Amino acid sequence: MVVKLTYFAMSGLGDPIRLLLTFCKMEFEDIRIGRKEWEKLKPTLKLPHLPMLEVDGKTYFQGYAICRYLARKAGLNGSSEEEGLAIDATVDTLMDMIKKTVLDYYQPDSEERSKCLKASLEVTIPFYLNVFEKQLEENNGYFVAGKLTWADIVVLTLGTYLCGIFKVDILADFPKLKEHRQKISELPVIKEWLEKRPADPEDYRLL
């Protein structure tokens, strides 16, 4: 199987995929592109966004769909249809939070941006993190069924990314989520991967 991942030179939606590929023990080409390469590549693609996964010459878009595919291969998609549903719903809820907050971060008007960021940090993010905190409580420290699934991996990588964007430890008041981050990031495969991965550029907005 020849596998290539194309994404920007940053974590964002790329890291959950890179980590899941590592979990699957799939060799892959990690193509990280800059702004100029993206401007050239974009008009040639079926859809105007990344990540893009190539498997044996066939290309696939949509980051979470790609994660779910890899999670199935890695045995991280739960062990019943109901667990699969609970995992998907968790990831979709995380995605809701990210869409509602990261979009604010990319607002062009700086006054509008700081107003939105304030609302993100004071209202939107605490609301969702409370939902997740309760979920960890009900599932013995994991998101679904008391065991590792791809929901844990997506929350770990995207949570870290959000902390980087907001320059705040958004998990400070959420002990279960902090404990979860610690526990998941110390799993051997993940620990090794986190130590090796390239750092994000300082200014995310360049890409």
Place this chain on the structure above:
Amino acid sequence: MVVKLTYFAMSGLGDPIRLLLTFCKMEFEDIRIGRKEWEKLKPTLKLPHLPMLEVDGKTYFQGYAICRYLARKAGLNGSSEEEGLAIDATVDTLMDMIKKTVLDYYQPDSEERSKCLKASLEVTIPFYLNVFEKQLEENNGYFVAGKLTWADIVVLTLGTYLCGIFKVDILADFPKLKEHRQKISELPVIKEWLEKRPADPEDYRLL
């Protein structure tokens, strides 16, 4: 299995689920609520949105996650992991189109709204429908692998919903998509269900 679906008294994100439940031959309680009931129900829920599916007393949110769960039960999720990925990616792309256009429809400012609607009808919708048209061409008249999957059902129900919102046949210039709508809506299970389902209220913005 005791199954209850709670959604607004309209098609929107509810109809793909209702139709997939019918495909699974699962008996379910189709709870359709109005604005006043929603105001009472909302603060009691884990997440402030519908649809919500209850399976044997456990509740699940997130409409597309629920569709995927039912699609697996109905045998409509493809027959390989790659097909599953292609289906998920199609649905996520449809969701991108809907989010970019329906959100405009709900703009409070009426001048802003008509500007956004114009852009939706002239730019965003034709862009995505072109992508889908090509996909139908490459997959023998279906979205994935030349056979019926839940991507076809979601596109059918949400496509019809969009036509209702915009009061325009958005598929007019897309012969493959028109043929697809015709073919899918004439499948016996779907045809029977379409004839029986309640009509949407005229003013969607009430809910």
